[in-house]
Each structure stands twice: as C-alpha cells, then as structure tokens.
Amino acid sequence: MRPLNMIICVKPVPDSRYWDRLSLDPRTKTLRREGIPVIISPLDKNAIEEALRIKEARGGKVSVISMGPQNTTEVLAMAYALGVDEAVLLSDRAFAGADTLATAFALACGISKLGEFDLVLFGNESLDGSTGQVGPQVAEFLDMPSMTRVEKIDFADDDTVRVKSRMEGGYMVTEVKLPAALAVTKDINLPRLMPVFGALWATEKQTKVLSSVDCAVDKEKIGLAGSPTWVPDVANIEMKRKSEIIKGEPAQVARQLVEKLRVAGVLPEA
Amino acid sequence: MKIEEYKGIWVFAEQREGKLAEVSLEMLGGARKLAAKTGEEVSAVLLGDKVSGLVDDLGAYGADKVYLADSPALKLYTNEAYAPVVASLVQQHKPSVFLLGGTSLGMDLAPRVAAKVGTGLSAHAVDVDIDKDGCMVAHVPSFGGSVMASIACAKHRPQMSTIPAGFLQKPEKQSGRKPVVEKVAVQASKALRTKVVEVFHDEPKARPLNQADFVVAGGFGIGNKDNWKLVEDLASLLGASVGATRPACDEGWAKLEDQMIGQSGKTIRPKLYIGIGISGAMHHLIGIKDSKVIVSINSDDKAPINAASDYVAVGDFKQIVPALISEIKAGKQ
Numbered sequence: 001m002r003p004l005n006m007i008i009c010v011k012p013v014p015d016s017r018y019w020d021r022l023s024l025d026p027r028t029k030t031l032r033r034e035g036i037p038v039i040i041s042p043l044d045k046n047a048i049e050e051a052l053r054i055k056e057a058r059g060g061k062v063s064v065i066s067m068g069p070q071n072t073t074e075v076l077a078m079a080y081a082l083g084v085d086e087a088v089l090l091s092d093r094a095f096a097g098a099d100t101l102a103t104a105f106a107l108a109c110g111i112s113k114l115g116e117f118d119l120v121l122f123g124n125e126s127l128d129g130s131t132g133q134v135g136p137q138v139a140e141f142l143d144m145p146s147m148t149r150v151e152k153i154d155f156a157d158d159d160t161v162r163v164k165s166r167m168e169g170g171y172m173v174t175e176v177k178l179p180a181a182l183a184v185t186k187d188i189n190l191p192r193l194m195p196v197f198g199a200l201w202a203t204e205k206q207t208k209v210l211s212s213v214d215c216a217v218d219k220e221k222i223g224l225a226g227s228p229t230w231v232p233d234v235a236n237i238e239m240k241r242k243s244e245i246i247k248g249e250p251a252q253v254a255r256q257l258v259e260k261l262r263v264a265g266v267l268p269e270a
Numbered sequence: 271m272k273i274e275e276y277k278g279i280w281v282f283a284e285q286r287e288g289k290l291a292e293v294s295l296e297m298l299g300g301a302r303k304l305a306a307k308t309g310e311e312v313s314a315v316l317l318g319d320k321v322s323g324l325v326d327d328l329g330a331y332g333a334d335k336v337y338l339a340d341s342p343a344l345k346l347y348t349n350e351a352y353a354p355v356v357a358s359l360v361q362q363h364k365p366s367v368f369l370l371g372g373t374s375l376g377m378d379l380a381p382r383v384a385a386k387v388g389t390g391l392s393a394h395a396v397d398v399d400i401d402k403d404g405c406m407v408a409h410v411p412s413f414g415g416s417v418m419a420s421i422a423c424a425k426h427r428p429q430m431s432t433i434p435a436g437f438l439q440k441p442e443k444q445s446g447r448k449p450v451v452e453k454v455a456v457q458a459s460k461a462l463r464t465k466v467v468e469v470f471h472d473e474p475k476a477r478p479l480n481q482a483d484f485v486v487a488g489g490f491g492i493g494n495k496d497n498w499k500l501v502e503d504l505a506s507l508l509g510a511s512v513g514a515t516r517p518a519c520d521e522g523w524a525k526l527e528d529q530m531i532g533q534s535g536k537t538i539r540p541k542l543y544i545g546i547g548i549s550g551a552m553h554h555l556i557g558i559k560d561s562k563v564i565v566s567i568n569s570d571d572k573a574p575i576n577a578a579s580d581y582v583a584v585g586d587f588k589q590i591v592p593a594l595i596s597e598i599k600a601g602k603q
Contacts, residue, residue, distance in 0.1 A: 019413055031413065101385060128413060130534065131393035133381035136349065140385035145350055145463040148378045162467070166527075167286075167374040170471040174348070177463040228390030228426035232401075237411065237418045237552055239559050239578040245571065246583045253583050254593035257565065258601060260581055266542040266563045267598070268484060268509050 002158050003059035004118040004178075006051040008084075009107055009138065010066045011041040012075040013128045024234060031234070038075055043123025045082075047184050049191040050153060051121055052083055058155075060118075061085050065110050067095055067103060073207040080205045081198035082191075087207040088114065094212040097224030100129075104137030105226060109217040110210060111142065119161070122183040124149055132183065139181035146181040147174060151188050273366075276427035279305050280365040282356070283316040283328055283336070284375055286347070290324050293371030293435040298332040300369055300398055300438035307400040310366065311335060314449070315359060317352055319345035322451075329449035332441045336449045337363075341456035347375055348464040349382045355456060357386035365428045367406050369398065372434035380432050390423030391430040394533060396437045396556060405429065411533055411556055436480050436537025436557075478536070479529065484510035485540045485561070487531055488524070489554075490517035491547025491568070491587070498523040500591045501546055507595055513538065515554045532557040546587050550575025567591065 014022070014036045023032045040048075051062045064079045066072055067090040076087040090110045098106065111120060120142070122135035132148060139146030151171070152164035159178050164171055166185060176182075212222060220226060246256050261267045279301040284291040294314070301312045314333040316324060318340065325336050339355050360368065360383065368383075370376040372394060384391035395408035405422050406429040412419045423429040479485065486505035492498050498518075505512045513531040514524030524530070531538055533553035543561035547568065548554065555578050558564060566579040567587045576582045583590050 022413055024417055031417070099390065100381070101388070101390065104381075104385065131381075131391075132377050133384075133391060133393060136378060136381040137385040140353075140382045146378075146382070147464070149374055165374075170469065172469050173467040175465045175467055180463070228388070229392060229421050229423050231419050232407070232422050233420040234412070235418050235420075237556075239552075239555055241564060241578055241580050243577050243579055244581050245576075246581060247585070250585060250589035250593040251597070253585060253590055254597040257581060257583050257594065258597045261542065261563065261565070262601070264563050264580075267601075 001058045003061075004054060005061050005116055006054065006063070006119045006121060007111055007114060007117050008044065008047045008051055008062070008064045008121045009134065010044045010048070010064045010076070010079060011123070011126045011134075012038045012066060012068050012072050013041045013126055015039045016127055024236060038072075040075055040078055041123050041126040041128070043125065043184065043186060045123075045191040046186055046188050047121035047123050048079060048082055048084060049189045050184055051119070052192070053189065054119070054153070063088060063114060065090070065107060065114070067091070067098070067106055067110070070209070073209070076207045077202040081194045081202040083195060083198070083201065087205070089207050089209045090212075090215065091209050092211040092213075094219055094223050097227065098222060099227035099229045100131055100133040101137060101228060102222050102224075102226035104134045105141055106212075106215070106217060106222045107134065108138045108141035109215045111138070113210065113215055118178045120144070120179070120181040122181065124183040124185050135181055135183035142181070144179050144181050145176050146183070147176060148183045150182045150184045153182060153184075153188070271426060273425065273427050276364045276366040278310050278363070278365040278367075279308070279312050280368040280428065281312065281314045281333070282368070282370040282376065282379070283314040283324065283333075284371055284373060285316070285318050285321055285324060286375070288318065288321055288324070290327055291371055291373060292440070293373055293376075295331045295440045296435065296438040297369045297371055297433065298328070299441045300433065301367070302332045302441055303438075304367060304398060304400055304406065308366075308404060313337060313365065315339075315356060317344045317355060325449060325451055329447050330443045330445050333449045336451050337454050338451055339454040339456050343456055343458065346466045346469070347379075348462070348466060349378050350462050350464040351459065352379055353382040353386060354459065355454070357383050359454060360387050360428060368428040368430045370430070370432045372432040376432050380430060384430050387428075389426040389428055389430060391432070392421040393432045395421070395431045395433045396533070398431055398433070406431070411552060434534070434537070479511045479513055479531065480536045480538050482511035482538065483541050484508045485513050485531075485538050485542070486510045486544045486546065487513035487515070487548060487558075488518050488546050489515040489548030490521070491549065492518060492523065493547070495523055497588065500587065504544065504546075504591055504595055507598055508542075510540075510542075510544075515548055515551070545575055545579070546591065548575050549573045550578060
C-alpha cells in the first residue's frame with residue numbers, strides 16, 4: 001500500500017437553516033444574505049471524511065481547497081478542526097462572479113499548484129446551487145477520469161479505485177485509474193464530529209491564500225469574464241391556490257373535506 | 271465563437287441496455303416547443319451498441335434527425351467513452367441548444383461535454399423558453415426553491431441545460447414520422463481509464479409515483495415512524511402512492527430514491543394530492559404544483575403549503591387522518 005495525496009474541493013454555502021432569512025433585492029436581483037452563517041457544504045464533509053479514512057488506512061496527505069472571499073478562511077478552519085493537513089483558499093476579486101465552468105477552471109488551476117495528487121474528492125452537489133457540475137468539470141480541465149454519485153470507494157490495487165455509484169434503479173461498480181476525481185453522496189460514510197484537539201488545530205494551522213496571480217491563471221477564463229452563463233432575472237415563485245380553510249372537530253373536518261373532494265370528482269371510485 | 275453559426279435544437283437520447291429513457295422523450299417535447307419559436311430543426315443524439323432500433327421512436331416523438339453512434343465501445347455508459355463522441359459532434363455540427371435529461375447519466379455527461387466545448391450549462395431546470403433576443407432561458411428554482419432564477423448563456427453555444435424527469439411534456443407519438451439518420455463513425459479510443467465492472471439492479475419496479483392518480487405524502491411534521499403508518503393507511507385506502515418530503519426521507523420514514531417528491535426528487539401530476547405534516551418548502555411544492563387538487567392537513571395554519579393548496583384541513587393530523595379514513599370507508603359502504 002502506498003500513501004495517497006488527496007485534495008477535497010470545499011464550497012462555503014449559506015446555512016440552509018437560515019434560508020428563510022434570504023430575501024430578494026428587487027432592484028439588483030441579487031439575494032441579500034447578510035447575517036446568514038456560512039458552513040462547509042454538507043456533502044463536502046462526507047468527502048473530507050472519506051479522505052481522512054483513506055489516510056488513516058494507507059497514509060498520505062489530505063488537503064482542502066476552496067474559492068471565495070477572504071473570510072472563507074473561517075470556514076476552512078472547520079476543515080482543520082476535522083483533521084485535514086492543509087487548507088488552501090483561492091481568493092481574489094478576479095475569481096468573483098464565477099459560474100460552474102469558471103469555478104471549475106480556477107479550482108483546476110489551484111489544484112495543479114498543489115503538486116502531485118492521487119484523488120480529488122467532491123461532495124456530489126452543493127447545498128445551495130446543487131448543480132453537481134463542478135466536480136466533473138474540474139476533472140475535465142485536469143484530464144482525469146471522474147465518477148459522480150459515488151457511495152463506496154475501495155482499492156483494486158495501488159493505482160486503481162473500485163467505485164460503487166448510484167444510478168436510477170440500481171448501481172454500478174467501476175474501476176478507475178488514479179489520479180481520479182470522485183464526487184460522493186451522503187451514503188458513503190458518516191462524517192466524524194470534531195475531535196478533541198480540533199479546536200486547537202483550527203487555531204494553530206493557517207489557511208494558505210492564493211491569488212489569481214499566484215495561480216498564473218488566464219483571467220479570461222475565471223470569474224465573471226470566464227462564465228458563459230448569467231442570471232438575467234430572479235423572481236419570487238407564485239403558486240397560490242384558493243386555500244379554502246376547513247376547521248373544527250376532526251370528524252366534521254373529515255366529513256366536509258370528503259364532501260368537497262367528491263364534488264371535485266377527485267376521489268377514487270368506491 | 272460566432273454564435274450565428276450555431277443552429278438547431280439537440281436532445282441527448284439516453285438509453286440503458288437498449289431501452290430509451292422516458293425523460294429523453296420529454297426533452298424532445300421541450301425541443302419541439304423551442305423549435306416552434308425559432309423555426310429550427312430538432313435532432314437527437316443517440317449513442318450505444320446495437321441501438322438503431324430506437325431511431326424510429328425518436329422520430330415518432332419529434333426528432334427530425336438522429337445522429338447515431340453505434341459501436342460496441344459505447345455499450346456501457348462512462349463519461350470517458352461518451353463525452354468525446356458527443357463533444358466532437360457538437361463541434362462539428364454546431365447546435366444552438368442542447369438539452370439532456372437530468373438523470374444520473376445526463377448530469378454526469380453534460381458537465382464534461384460543456385467543459386470540453388467551453389460553453390454554459392444549467393442544471394435542475396424546470397422549464398426552458400426562448401427570450402426576445404432568440405436566446406434560451408432556463409428556469410431554475412434556487413435556494414431551496416424560494417426563488418426562481420432565469421439562467422441564460424448569451425455569448426456561448428450550444429446553450430446547454432439538464433432537466434429532470436417530469437417537467438417537460440412528452441409529445442404525442444406520431445407513428446410513421448421518420449427521422450433522417452446520420453451515422454457517426456466512432457473511433458477506437460485510447461486506453462480508457464474507467465472500466466465498468468458490473469451493473470446491478472436493486473430496486474423493485476413498483477408503480478412509479480410520477481404516474482399515480484392519487485398521492486398521499488408526509489413531511490417532517492409526522493414526527494416518527496409510528497405516525498408514518500397513518501400516511502400509509504390513508505394511501506392504501508385510496509389506492510394511492512406514498513410520497514415524502516426530503517426531511518421525511520432523511521428521517522428514514524420513506525425511501526429517498528423512490529418516494530421523495532420535489533425538485534431533486536419526483537414530479538407528480540395526480541388527480542388528488544394530500545400532504546400531511548408538510549410545511550411546504552418550495553422545492554417540494556414545485557414537485558406537486560401540477561396536481562389537479564391539492565389538500566394540506568396541517569396543525570400550522572400559516573404553513574407555506576396552505577397557500578398553495580385548494581383545501582386546508584387545520585388541526586392535529588393524528589385525529590384528522592383517522593377521521594378521514596372512517597369517513598371514506600363509510601362512503602364506500
């Protein structure tokens with residue numbers, strides 16, 4: 001068994017428990033997200049957990065990489081607290097406004113600055129955008145094989161993983177040569193809680209911040225400039241119906257409801 | 271990129287084991303809708319091994335042309351085998367729009383193709399349309415579906431989107447409508463790094479939720495596995511399928527894969543939907559909005575699902591559901 005270098009791409013996302021506080025700015029068509037805590041996207045924690053377990057079994061190094069504003073270092077401290085060896089943040093105005101393609105391009109450039117690696121892991125989709133596109137696109141830019149919806153990773157040999165991935169009505173087992181990119185689902189493992197020394201690691205270890213210049217990246221391919229998609233409009237969704245309220249004693253409520261459904265002709269034939 | 275060179279609406283014709291995915295027929299419906307506005311041709315891209323028998327169906331459901339890549343190398347899907355073939359077809363024929371079903375395969379393939387050709391891709395679209403400038407706009411519910419984002423791709427082609435099953439309308443079948451077939455030579459690729467070892471089927475083929483006439487669904491408000499039985503009892507009395515919200519699936523009361531209704535689950539169009547203990551996160555409501563009649567049973571008269579319902583029974587479901595069961599039983603006698 002040889003030790004493996006592993007990199008997890010981590011996305012900082014607004015905590016979904018506070019999404020009811022998000023509001024739409026009608027003028028700028030952007031979401032106001034002040035005061036909403038930012039967390040590591042949940043499936044990215046499964047990816048971190050898997051890398052930590054592989055390291056515990058085989059040795060190696062676990063790094064996380066993210067892209068975002070400077071204060072994303074606070075989120076990455078959480079990754080240190082879980083036990084990763086190194087955290088890297090791509091932070092620069094030039095990265096801002098990126099869609100999945102430009103994000104994947106920037107991450108791929110950042111990853112290639114981290115030296116040799118064997119596995120790049122992702123959460124299958126993020127809590128907020130949930131497109132699931134960044135993993136396969138990073139793999140494309142790094143010319144690596146990739147798998148999505150991965151729920152089990154075994155080793156066929158030192159250079160080949162044997163991966164179980166979910167599809168409609170079943171699953172597939174695939175052998176993939178390293179280096180490979182794998183996007184994992186929540187079924188792969190149960191992420192650990194912060195270990196006893198976690199808080200200490202989080203304060204001792206510093207996130208390494210890289211700018212677009214450090215990454216020597218083509219500025220036309222990152223940020224807003226490198227993003228083919230844009231969002232011309234964001235609107236609140238209207239799904240109002242007549243919302244006829246039926247209240248009272250349960251038996252009465254049931255009788256009235258059944259009567260109305262019978263009149264509407266939507267109860268099954270007796 | 272000269273975008274005026276890009277013409278035609280493309281659909282990825284997904285097949286596994288020689289069977290065409292239903293969602294691809296829905297994509298053809300969406301493509302025909304766009305083509306009616308732009309006057310462009312609709313083409314399907316079909317990859318596989320010995321799949322030429324599927325060509326007629328693609329024509330009958332709206333494809334004017336089928337690009338057919340038939341090769342033993344494409345028998346089992348891997349993005350490594352499929353993406354280069356699809357990307358080179360795109361580069362050669364320059365379509366304006368490319369729609370793929372939002373399946374495990376489609377969402378694995380589309381991002382790699384988009385990155386290869388350097389274009390924009392949106393995911394989880396619930397509808398697509400053409401704007402006044404002739405660009406495609408994908409409607410994508412965002413932030414748990416609290417808002418609907420329009421996503422466009424103005425300066426790159428093709429404009430790509432993945433759309434989950436159940437949102438676009440499958441067209442009427444026109445038997446005898448024959449497509450033009452263009453065979454695509456598949457070059458033996460270099461040594462592949464991905465090799466499928468085995469494919470397993472592990473889920474029962476029950477009547478799928480998205481075809482049910484009656485659906486009873488439960489949410490987090492059900493509280494525990496014992497109470498969940500009330501949801502199942504009412505469903506079994508009505509001959510209904512049982513649906514669930516994501517939290518109810520996460521709690522293990524229902525199965526994520528088969529029973530989750532919503533944006534990342536199933537979209538349903540029953541005659542009657544009864545939601546019990548469901549607060550009504552938008553990503554769930556998006557999956558039920560095409561139901562003929564929506565009923566909410568909820569102790570919270572301010573739950574968001576209520577505004578989206580035709581009838582709202584306010585009160586404790588643990589009392590209302592048993593009362594409903596005996597009322598319906600009484601009506602049957």
